[in-house]
Amino acid sequence: MKFTIQINTGPYTHQASDTAYQFTRAALKAGHSIHRIFFYHDGVNNSSMFSTPPRDDRNIQQLWSTLAEQHSLDMVVCAAAAQRRGILDQKEAVRHGKSAANIAPNFTISGLGQLIEAAVVSDRLLVFGD
Amino acid sequence: MKFTIQINTGPYTHQASDTAYQFTRAALKAGHSIHRIFFYHDGVNNSSMFSTPPRDDRNIQQLWSTLAEQHSLDMVVCAAAAQRRGILDQKEAVRHGKSAANIAPNFTISGLGQLIEAAVVSDRLLVFGD
Amino acid sequence: MPVSKSFVFINRKAPYGTIYALEALEVVLIAGAFELQVKLIFMDDGVYQLTRNQNPTGIGMKNFSKTFGALGDYDVEQIFVDHESLNLRGLDATDLQPLIHGTTDGVERPSIKIVPRSELGDIIEGADVLLNF
Amino acid sequence: MPVSKSFVFINRKAPYGTIYALEALEVVLIAGAFELQVKLIFMDDGVYQLTRNQNPTGIGMKNFSKTFGALGDYDVEQIFVDHESLNLRGLDATDLQPLIHGTTDGVERPSIKIVPRSELGDIIEGADVLLNF
Amino acid sequence: MPTLHTVNKSPFERNSLETCLSLCKPGASVLLIEDAVVGALQDTAISRQILESVASGVKVYALNEDLQARGLSCGRLIDQIGIVDYAGFVDLAAENTTVQSWL
Amino acid sequence: MPTLHTVNKSPFERNSLETCLSLCKPGASVLLIEDAVVGALQDTAISRQILESVASGVKVYALNEDLQARGLSCGRLIDQIGIVDYAGFVDLAAENTTVQSWL
Numbered sequence: 001m002k003f004t005i006q007i008n009t010g011p012y013t014h015q016a017s018d019t020a021y022q023f024t025r026a027a028l029k030a031g032h033s034i035h036r037i038f039f040y041h042d043g044v045n046n047s048s049m050f051s052t053p054p055r056d057d058r059n060i061q062q063l064w065s066t067l068a069e070q071h072s073l074d075m076v077v078c079a080a081a082a083q084r085r086g087i088l089d090q091k092e093a094v095r096h097g098k099s100a101a102n103i104a105p106n107f108t109i110s111g112l113g114q115l116i117e118a119a120v121v122s123d124r125l126l127v128f129g130d
Numbered sequence: 131m132k133f134t135i136q137i138n139t140g141p142y143t144h145q146a147s148d149t150a151y152q153f154t155r156a157a158l159k160a161g162h163s164i165h166r167i168f169f170y171h172d173g174v175n176n177s178s179m180f181s182t183p184p185r186d187d188r189n190i191q192q193l194w195s196t197l198a199e200q201h202s203l204d205m206v207v208c209a210a211a212a213q214r215r216g217i218l219d220q221k222e223a224v225r226h227g228k229s230a231a232n233i234a235p236n237f238t239i240s241g242l243g244q245l246i247e248a249a250v251v252s253d254r255l256l257v258f259g260d
Numbered sequence: 261m262p263v264s265k266s267f268v269f270i271n272r273k274a275p276y277g278t279i280y281a282l283e284a285l286e287v288v289l290i291a292g293a294f295e296l297q298v299k300l301i302f303m304d305d306g307v308y309q310l311t312r313n314q315n316p317t318g319i320g321m322k323n324f325s326k327t328f329g330a331l332g333d334y335d336v337e338q339i340f341v342d343h344e345s346l347n348l349r350g351l352d353a354t355d356l357q358p359l360i361h362g363t364t365d366g367v368e369r370p371s372i373k374i375v376p377r378s379e380l381g382d383i384i385e386g387a388d389v390l391l392n393f
Numbered sequence: 394m395p396v397s398k399s400f401v402f403i404n405r406k407a408p409y410g411t412i413y414a415l416e417a418l419e420v421v422l423i424a425g426a427f428e429l430q431v432k433l434i435f436m437d438d439g440v441y442q443l444t445r446n447q448n449p450t451g452i453g454m455k456n457f458s459k460t461f462g463a464l465g466d467y468d469v470e471q472i473f474v475d476h477e478s479l480n481l482r483g484l485d486a487t488d489l490q491p492l493i494h495g496t497t498d499g500v501e502r503p504s505i506k507i508v509p510r511s512e513l514g515d516i517i518e519g520a521d522v523l524l525n526f
Numbered sequence: 527m528p529t530l531h532t533v534n535k536s537p538f539e540r541n542s543l544e545t546c547l548s549l550c551k552p553g554a555s556v557l558l559i560e561d562a563v564v565g566a567l568q569d570t571a572i573s574r575q576i577l578e579s580v581a582s583g584v585k586v587y588a589l590n591e592d593l594q595a596r597g598l599s600c601g602r603l604i605d606q607i608g609i610v611d612y613a614g615f616v617d618l619a620a621e622n623t624t625v626q627s628w629l
Numbered sequence: 630m631p632t633l634h635t636v637n638k639s640p641f642e643r644n645s646l647e648t649c650l651s652l653c654k655p656g657a658s659v660l661l662i663e664d665a666v667v668g669a670l671q672d673t674a675i676s677r678q679i680l681e682s683v684a685s686g687v688k689v690y691a692l693n694e695d696l697q698a699r700g701l702s703c704g705r706l707i708d709q710i711g712i713v714d715y716a717g718f719v720d721l722a723a724e725n726t727t728v729q730s731w732l
Contacts, residue, residue: 410664
């Protein structure tokens with residue numbers, strides 16, 4: 001079965017990103033496929049490469065990047081939401097005259113159409129948020 | 131009268147930073163002084179220089195930086211909270227091997243002791259959050 | 261893309277206190293552009309999104325509620341408001357901005373329908389995709 | 394710094410679902426190190442912060458509730474729990490982890506006191522500084 | 527030592543206003559801000575509890591800018607609720623000795 | 630077309646579980662996750678409403694990992710609530726035709 005996951009909150013402050021991660025792992029383990037993971041609202045903050053949690057804590061961005069690497073996941077960060085909250089890829093950094101990009105590997109900035117398309121072609125959409 | 135303001139949520143998603151900003155402006159206008167503005171939890175995200183909201187929307191980070199400039203406000207971002215959420219000054223960027231700093235002008239990264247000290251020496255502490 | 265699916269957006273948050281209402285509306289407009297069958301539900305504090313005479317100038321924000329008026333142009337014509345939610349909040353139909361859409365016979369019709377909660381349960385059960393903000 | 398002030402921390406959020414409980418505890422420990430007079434209130438969903446046998450391994454987080462056991466060492470000895478909040482949630486004193494502090498006579502005493510809500514109102518009225526998470 | 531209590535969430539979504547009113551003392555002030563201003567309307571599920579608090583000597587206010595944002599400024603508010611702007615919010619914070627934010 | 634409803638907030642802080650139970654249909658499933666698992670305990674302010682929903686044909690579940698995190702796994706839960714792990718959550722999402730997240 002084909003799942004799409006939407007994440008609405010940033011890392012650490014709310015549990016939603018952790019729950020979505022555990023769900024995604026369990027779904028993959030059960031043999032399901034993940035069509036897309038879409039980060040919206042503060043969810044875009046999960047993609048910040050600048051995050052450095054304490055050593056005895058999980059690194060949520062790295063968990064996602066690693067899972068995406070292992071399973072070729074399509075992780076999309078909403079462009080409009082990312083601009084508001086300061087998540088930049090190289091192209092956006094140049095366009096807005098910022099000093100660097102801060103989006104982590106395996107995350108891609110794209111439009112809201114990617115959420116609608118994913119919902120249309122997937123068997124299930126699950127939303128995790130506040 | 132001497133106020134300290136604590137802000138617990140990031141920009142745009144919750145109104146708390148906006149309300150704190152309006153309160154701070156009104157307090158300054160009424161002749162009160164602001165001892166410190168302390169950004170905790172997701173509040174640290176208000177200091178991201180990478181944020182680029184739509185042109186017809188307010189730029190919350192710039193509102194704070196400008197107000198601080200005009201009134202010599204002491205705006206402190208909690209160090210531990212900032213590390214978790216990817217807010218870096220030049221020193222932290224170098225220490226953690228990140229490509230750049232993203233903290234905006236007039237924000238300073240410091241410890242939680244700055245919140246306690248501010249609460250002790252101020253007449254009033256107001257907390258804005260979720 | 262496969263056969264068209266029915267999308268139901270469930271709006272339960274007040275406007276301005278959080279950004280969810282505004283960013284949800286951005287998704288609705290995109291969905292409208294995809295020519296999907298779209299229904300909107302406003303319940304719980306979501307009913308405040310539709311109040312008349314919103315003016316957020318004083319809180320430094322822009323009035324996004326005007327955008328609801330454009331929904332008819334995107335063929336988003338089915339807007340359901342929970343009667344019980346209005347009632348608990350001291351509101352009724354006259355507090356909501358009128359939203360309309362054109363029809364093939366050239367007449368403009370109201371898009372908002374105030375319904376009992378049980379009917380919202382039916383709409384949710386009948387959806388192919390549920391989006392929550 | 395001026396004369397010592399009394400600090401009251403009000404904890405109303407459940408642990409793990411949000412980070413507020415954990416990051417509030419970090420502030421309490423700092424305040425303890427300042428040798429201030431510190432009181433903690435746990436009410437509403439904040440009472441879940443003190444339950445025994447927390448084990449967040451399965452959700453990928455660390456068990457920060459053990460840190461409450463260190464509060465006595467920071468001279469944080471006055472912990473008030475709202476009786477009504479426990480009652481509404483099907484909990485009682487036996488569900489909470491025991492927290493103790495030493496006294497000058499060498500005896501260890503319990504730090505947690507379960508109180509009626511009206512007493513919490515008094516504590517809040519009597520505080521110099523109120524911190525909310 | 528009167529306290530200013532601020533509440534920023536809708537009383538129909540969260541329990542913070544109810545908790546606040548359950549323990550605030552006569553002479554205390556309660557200010558509704560942000561989404562909490564929806565509690566200022568007449569004839570709602572929370573209006574009776576607000577009127578009981580007022581009767582017991584608690585002063586209740588709502589922030590005008592937040593009322594206007596939500597289109598709620600049109601004579602439909604509980605009569606006993608005072609309306610203040612941000613300057614009035616600052617005055618309330620200064621007049622009371624502490625501020626308790628029910629987040 | 631049965632629906633899986635997920636609720637992630639404490640029913641003592643927010644109204645999302647109450648709203649969910651007020652409109653979900655016989656045959657639907659409700660899964661309590663994150664802070665909402667506190668609603669699974671016996672003898673609480675919400676337990677009667679949960680039992681009424683169960684009696685009407687709604688299946689109610691709680692996520693075990695979230696119960697354990699909060700120290701709530703010790704035989705004090707409502708008997709009629711099923712306990713599932715993340716794999717069980719995935720199965721519920723697959724078995725029902727849609728998922729409604731009450732955020």
